[in-house]
Amino acid sequence: MQPVRAGSGELHRLRTQLERVQAKRLSVPVLPADPALAGLLPGGGLRPGAAYSLGGSMSLLFALLAPPSRAGSWCGVVGMPALGVEAAERVGVELSRLVLIAEPGTRWLAVTATIAEVLPVVAVRPGSRARDADVARLAARLRDRGTVLLVQGPWAQAEAVIDVAEPHWSGLGDGHGCLSERELTVSVSSRRFPRPRRGRMLLPAQDGTVAPSQGPGLPALTQHAPVQRGPERIRAAG
Secondary structure: OOOOOHHHOHHHHHHHHHHHHHHHHHOOOOEOOOHHHHOOOHHHOEOOOOEEEEOOOHHHHHHHHHHHHHOOOOEEEEOOOOOOHHHHHHHOOOHHHEEEEOOOHHHHHHHHHHHOOOOOEEEEOOOOOOOHHHHHHHHHHHHHHOOEEEEEOOOOOEEEEEEEEEEEEEEEOOOOEEEEEEEEEEEEEEOOEEEEEEEEEEOOOOOOOOEEOOOOOOOOOOOOOOOOOOOOOOOOOO
16 A cells, blocks of 8 residues: 555545545435425435434424425334324324324334334434444344434434524514514534534424525525335324
8 A cells, every 4th residue: 555645636536536436325315305404414315224313303303204204205203202293294294104103111222123114214212222232233224124214312323413503483572472483503414524514494484394594694505416115004003
């Protein structure tokens, strides 16, 4: 192996090759994402076989579930007994393709791994810390089945970490009025790009969906760039 010299042009050549390889990896089909979020995500959507670590915002979770759900993908939610189905529907989640397992107990990881065999998108709020070996086995199953895993909380093998910050509600006057929309910053950190990506958007907008922010501050990024799988018949539980 020969040492790489900074002035030889070799660094530029290697960097170009790495960028090409990364672009090929990111060009694989992804599950759709809302245009307001797609520009922040690696590859422009949710990559089959990958896990994503989310903050605790239910609006963010619904915004990620809604486009695959509308496109025909079945979605499962594990360990979220307080999930509001009306709020999910308003954001765009198709309830007829939503499976709820509200109280998996201590077997949350086993339940998650089981439904990951048949559903293309699974969201889970871990009830306890998972062992590294169990996380690795689940990751292998996700890759084998092409399932997307959305974890509310830290996750060791996450493709990206997605969270919200700086929320600002609109609609309230001087002691009167109703909350109409919330403007916030969505940030995405990933091993695939060196700096976190951030975008200012409405989540929810007045109609309950996601929309780019029209106000000052961080610009909402535009979209850079569907896989559907699920059972023909399945009943929601919980």
